[in-house]
Amino acid sequence: MAKYRVAVIGRTGKGAYGHGLDTVWLKCDKAEIVAVADENEAGRAAAAKRLNTKSAYADFRQMLEKEKPQIVSVADRWPDCHRDMVLACAELGASIFLEKPVAQTLQQADEMVVACDRHHVKCAVAHQTAYSPRVKVVKDLIGEGKIGSILELRGHGKEDKRGGGEDLMVLGTHTFDLMRHLAGDAKWCFARIQQTGRKAVSGDVRQGGEQIGPILGDHITATYGFAGITNGNFVTHVAKDGASTRYWLEVRGTKGTIHLGFGVLPTAFLCEDPSGMFGKNKATWVEITSAGLGKPEPLNAKELDNGNILIANDLIEAIEKDRAPLDSLSDGRAALEMVMAVYESHRLERPVDLPLKNRKHPLTVM
Template sequence: MTLKACLIADTNQGGYGHGFDTAFIGYDEIDFAALADPDEKGRQQAVEKTGVPRSYADYREMLEKEKPDLVAIAPRWPIHHKEYLLAAASVGAHGYLEKPVAVDLAEVDEMVRAIEAKGLKWSVGFQISLAPSFLHAKKLIRDGLIGEVLEVRARGKEDRRAGGEDLIVLGIHLFDGLISLFGNPQSCSSFIYTDGEPSQPKDVVHPTEPLGPIVGNRLIANYTFANALPISFQSLQHDQRVESRFGISVYGSKGILKVLWGFPAPFRHIVNSSWLDLDGEGWKPLPDSPSDQDNLDNHSRNRDVVTDLLAAIREDRLPEVSLQRARWAHEMIQGAFASHVAGATVQFPLENRKHPLIDWS
């Protein structure tokens, strides 16, 4: 069966995301029929790039006329994601959504309810979580390469967006990876600082890209997962000239496995219970690790996600990087803000689904 696909984009409000304009190209089972972008210049450029036969200024008109089976929601900015997805769900479309999913959990909840009411499958753009090297590392951890997992440390990209913005834009990738590896989080205790002092309501700002309110340029969030597994996420604004630490370090009873987030994702490990390279052999690549050389462009990375989405539709199962799983990543984001505001540990799922910084005073 061939699925008709459409793309929703907005050149001036988050653009076409990370290669979402070509996400539905190259599949025998997908007919990429139309795209929508209110910006005329951006729309024409996208038509020329993709070769899509029809284009619209208004995504609502496109959905009404095309009645697609699949929709890609491309803009990086999440401020309109809910309205886009609800409109797509209303015509019965499955889909692929750029991250972050939405501004707060209340919006994410509404989006999940809309797709579950119609049995629709939606994936979110966490490409690394489906990269062959990541899936191989996941298997090795579960097979005991580094023994029993004792703790996990994650760090954001720590660039000019360090702190609250890093938590939302880059941390969400790590959170989806952590949930894939270790299941859903149970609680969060966080501390957020602005220029070295505990962040206060006066420090709340809105970032360059509209993501909702943020606070802090240093963030320390400690999460508890199943079996009391401690997982931390930290982000600190620092000298941009250093090598990035953006990634995850898994500390086990027999050694450490580290991954720096990116393509190709450099996975390394040491096998020593002291967590030191005492034998002098250095950090080694993972045994029998597959190459990510075929995943160096956005189209190839998105292909892993879309291929799984198509399989999920055929098999009537959740996609691996489902909207439902992404909601847990948003719990981790909102939980970090909520814990700091409350000055206490918060439990998941959060009771208050609205953004905790909006009414902080």
């Protein structure tokens, strides 16, 4: 059986090749890397050697036209060119493995979704936690009623020096994507943004690093409403203590709580205590693995390429079965929309409904 022709787009010095979105194809039995594009000469040469391909281009459009790949890794972390790259891939009929965040704005993301739909190509987003075998078990436990009805999903960013607006965009996308996979689409958002202890105003808007677009604030609190009685809460600030220790998602239900980290085999524990006062009734935390509740973990994160091989294989299956990838471009857009809802709510000083009517970046019209 012929292997899929795969090309890679990276930008050395401008997001590089993301978190392994290039080398993952070397581990995929159904794929063959035929070319790489990188505008940086030294980076392009290094990538060609690393990916064992002789075809290397400075211009990604030229590569797409000449090589006609079936799948392309749009691997750079910086999202400023994601829209142009995805549209170019879609127009030539290539499916895409896309680094997050998917775009800088909802307008860009909307164009990308329309292009992929029009040209009937698949686009998978690098939200690795969504593909985790442990998260599948967590979803099954929730579906079986192990923690009852979900009351609250509580998440934080890494809360390091990026705490606030940059943390919201760079790491909040993972949190919001996971919230959606566990609780469905958010219906509304109400948020408050602070800067050095006061309400953040238009004069505080600044450009974020890695070309993520405008950002605001060093302390953000946001609440989301999901179906039924479920609320979601997200907090990020520049932490004086405990930076990077609260990057997890707590799922609290009427019968118990699940504590869940991020990654292909994230830390995951269940406590069956409806009071939420863990230990009060001698309740204990039981580890959740890919094998089930309280069972040894049979998988190795390194062998799973930190989740990228699961995404690559799922993308190929999505192509062959004509279905959406497990974490599609529409999912990536929905996570981005939860980010933009924070800014829109703060701008309007009220809750906002999702999907947002305003597709422009709220900080550009603040």
